[in-house]
Amino acid sequence: MEERRRAQYREIPKRPAETGLVVEDTASGWVGAVLGVEAAGGMHVVRLEDRHGRTRSFPLGHGFLCEGEPVELIAPTPGAGTTRSGTAQSGTARSGTARSGTARSGTARRRTASGSLAVDGARARTARASRIWVEGLHDAELIEKVWGEDLSLEGVVVEPLHGADDLTGALAEFEPSAQRRVGVLLDHLVPGSKESQIAEAAMRSPGARGNVLILGHPYVDVWQAVRPERLGLQAWPQVPRGTDIKVGTLQALGWPHRTRADIAQGWRRILGSVRSYADLEASLLGRVEELIDFVTAG
Template identity: 45%
Template sequence: MTPADRYSGDILSGHARNHKPTFPTMPAKPGLVVESRADGFCGAVVGFERTYDGDFIRLEDRHGRERLFKLRNGGFLFEGQPVTLTRYVAPSAPAQSNSGSRRVAGVEAKVAAPSRIWVEGIHDAAIVEKIWGHDLRVEGVVVEYLEGLDNLEQRLAEFQPGPGRRVGVLADHLVTGSKETRMTQGLGPDVMVTGHPFIDIWAAVKPERLGFRQWPQVPRGEDWKTGICARLGWSDPKEGWNRVYRAVNGFRDVDPTLVGAVERLIDFVTVPELSKEDLL
């Protein structure tokens, strides 16, 4: 072969720069925990935005910090493996919703009602959406992430609840004498707070769904999620949340206290004839 032969034809074909690596694709479903390969930011998917510069997802880390990331080829890590995230599209509705209600063919979601349900934690919001999402959309109920009960007073002042403009709040660790219970008293007739008794929404998921008999005990003062992962042999809270989220497919997978709390909030914001006293 002469030197001329070696350089004949398409000299760029086969060059490594022309063969981009391919990665598994994964829908960016709300609640999915991923890590940005660019800078290591780790968080749960909490939103999607389409801009002039392309499609972005919004991630929130365990400290409540949010950031936008462009959906790039292989731009994220899921359970340590590079993946390409795509926009999540909810699947077609089955005959029955996850909360157990019958889905009716041809029924469209109502226009968003003025009332709202606020959910204290990002993981709580993901589980509520997974179980009750269809029912809430049919009723026109908007679910919003509260980012902690410390923000409740300010958010209520901005929202200004009143007749026909109710707010239902789902809180963690709502037991007699707790700080959370004290923070949610005396809020007026158009605001109702319900919740579950567990320190974190993870513990409201039935442990047998995750393959063990009961949630481990974590001493007071130790970070609960970190302690749980250490005792169950999970690498970190990111892996823990993925395991918990995948274990939930319907209301039968969570403690009845959570089911009752959410159902009461839905009734409160959709049936104006019912008062808080009727539901608590």
């Protein structure tokens, strides 16, 4: 039995506990960004900071999830950075997922709205052939607000699909390849949903394998990926089935909801409450970061 347990551990990937990496301690459910690794009580511990600024330390090793997958946290290589490739980038220093806090190298450095370390004065990169597609304009505007500086420096364009129903057709027209990757973010991508069926069909498209990545969040609309506390709510309203999610949400909040202008005004109010990645749910943060990594790989 012990040998089997050790074999199972060997199959779990090792992940350096680099500053800013977001992980979950499986025993307690605590989710936080890595602040550092230190010695304590004859062992090494990793210190995590949650989205409320609270910190806790956990023994380094097994028992963590990163982007929903089990990992073994190990001490980072001395001097290793937090960039996507492990070397300094012009523009931002990314850690693969959401980040928290400030740089701890003596002088605090500015961070982008996504939490990446910024390098002021860097020039935007020429747009890549690869793209990130989202379902609608609101999705695109939210991503632009939080990740816009990063995307500009990476040369990534975000385009709204204005609905996912013809995703397969859009991929056929785009002709994805190793040089033309597509990352797709879908609303309500949960087992058995219409969106999950669309994703399965789209991944059977010519050229999709290895060149297309379809991810999603569990919310019916991207509005719900904004933390409700930013609007003074404990939770987003439950909208009855059959009622338009945007109209129903605005109506439940007591906001104007009868016209397109009302919906646009409501969205501006919601979007205006977002200041940085800390105002978004983790289920969206990880997916967007993963898509950025996918379309910028290589």
